[in-house]
Amino acid sequence: MRRQDQIAEARKLLAHLDRRTTALADGIYRNPVSDYTCPRQAAREGALFFRDGPINIGLSGLLPRPGDWMTHDYTGVPMLLVRRDDDTLGAFLNVCRHRGARVADGCGSGARSFSCPYHGWTYGVDGSLVARPEDAAFAAADRPSHGLRSLPVVEKHGMIWVGPRPDMALDVDTLLDGAADDLAAYGLQSYHHYETRVLRREMNWKLAIDTFGETYHLNYLHPDTVAPLFHNNRATFAAFGRNHRMIAARRTLDELRGQPEESWDLFAHTAIVYVLFPNTIFLFQRDHVETWHVFPGERPDSCAMYVSLYIPEPAAGDSARRHWDNNFNLLMATVELQDFPTCEGMQRGFSSGAQDSIVFGRNEPALQHYHRSVRAALGEAESRLAAE
Numbered sequence: 001m002r003r004q005d006q007i008a009e010a011r012k013l014l015a016h017l018d019r020r021t022t023a024l025a026d027g028i029y030r031n032p033v034s035d036y037t038c039p040r041q042a043a044r045e046g047a048l049f050f051r052d053g054p055i056n057i058g059l060s061g062l063l064p065r066p067g068d069w070m071t072h073d074y075t076g077v078p079m080l081l082v083r084r085d086d087d088t089l090g091a092f093l094n095v096c097r098h099r100g101a102r103v104a105d106g107c108g109s110g111a112r113s114f115s116c117p118y119h120g121w122t123y124g125v126d127g128s129l130v131a132r133p134e135d136a137a138f139a140a141a142d143r144p145s146h147g148l149r150s151l152p153v154v155e156k157h158g159m160i161w162v163g164p165r166p167d168m169a170l171d172v173d174t175l176l177d178g179a180a181d182d183l184a185a186y187g188l189q190s191y192h193h194y195e196t197r198v199l200r201r202e203m204n205w206k207l208a209i210d211t212f213g214e215t216y217h218l219n220y221l222h223p224d225t226v227a228p229l230f231h232n233n234r235a236t237f238a239a240f241g242r243n244h245r246m247i248a249a250r251r252t253l254d255e256l257r258g259q260p261e262e263s264w265d266l267f268a269h270t271a272i273v274y275v276l277f278p279n280t281i282f283l284f285q286r287d288h289v290e291t292w293h294v295f296p297g298e299r300p301d302s303c304a305m306y307v308s309l310y311i312p313e314p315a316a317g318d319s320a321r322r323h324w325d326n327n328f329n330l331l332m333a334t335v336e337l338q339d340f341p342t343c344e345g346m347q348r349g350f351s352s353g354a355q356d357s358i359v360f361g362r363n364e365p366a367l368q369h370y371h372r373s374v375r376a377a378l379g380e381a382e383s384r385l386a387a388e
């Protein structure tokens with residue numbers, strides 16, 4: 001976030017504290033329960049958001065050095081990403097061109113090539129087929145046209161996106177829709193990846209996004225964990241196309257009042273949440289960034305996600321590691337023991353017939369914006385299909 005915006009946001013938050021208010025939407029918004037339960041909608045979301053992408057993979061720090069590689073299967077499309085010698089990223093379908101086996105599994109570093117475990121066809125880090133046993137038996141299938149299928153990949157402002165279909169266009173600036181400058185100012189390319197954890201829960205994937213969409217619940221759901229640190233129901237909101245930013249006030253924010261505006265440090269006194277539509281959350285917590293990448297599971301009421309912690313300097317030594325471990329454990333305990341069990345209860349309640357819709361208050365503008373955006377995106381796709 002640019003400096004002048006930080007000061008403007010701090011002013012707004014201080015005004016909210018003074019007036020005991022928060023950012024407000026124009027009215028309430030009723031979100032149909034089917035948004036979280038309908039198999040037909042889940043199928044449309046899977047096709048539109050996850051198989052047609054684009055998919056934000058995380059920050060550049062996931063693959064910092066040439067030869068670093070990772071696989072990604074959360075969309076149902078098997079993908080392989082690798083940092084090449086010229087420092088650019090390659091992305092491929094993780095599908096052997098012989099008979100379709102997975103070429104790589106997990107993640108690693110120092111790769112010079114990838115050898116398929118089935119019959120040993122070997123691909124360079126540029127995806128080209130560089131060797132295959134009994135080459136003569138395949139003479140009629142020339143090597144140049146049997147490299148791994150490339151996927152579009154873009155690395156920009158320290159973030160990585162992949163398109164899960166080989167022929168799709170990836171336009172990151174349109175995607176960020178005005179949030180690019182805001183995000184570029186964080187220098188995300190300089191962050192170091194500390195750890196990634198994977199969670200699977202019995203709830204719709206959008207409930208995980210909703211978890212980070214308001215500060216109205218802090219005093220009630222998190223009296224001993226988050227509430228001592230953050231003000232309840234005091235936040236600013238800004239939309240960037242279908243993305244949005246919410247800034248939550250820490251209880252220390254009042255300290256700014258005694259300081260000249262030029263020296264205000266917004267980061268020290270807030271948590272800044274970005275939702276990059278549709279399934280990615282960046283959470284700036286003072287000196288570090290947490291990213292959440294949430295994906296639908298097999299059913300509308302299941303999901304999988306990975307959570308990564310990125311830190312400003314590499315963790316050197318035991319005490320630094322202890323510090324970041326504690327940080328990560330606290331975050332995960334709050335979410336896993338408080339937020340997500342609540343979401344799973346909501347998910348079960350959705351099927352009970354208690355109500356056809358849930359209601360987002362005027363004080364929940366981020367949730368309103370997010371769910372209106374989901375609806376708009378699905379509606380647009382539907383009209384496109386109808387027109388075809």
Ligand code: FES
Nearest residue numbers: 096098099116119
């Ligand atoms: S399937 Fe990969 S080498 Fe045969």
Ligand SMILES: [Fe+2]
Nearest residue numbers: 211221222339
């Ligand atoms: Fe929470």
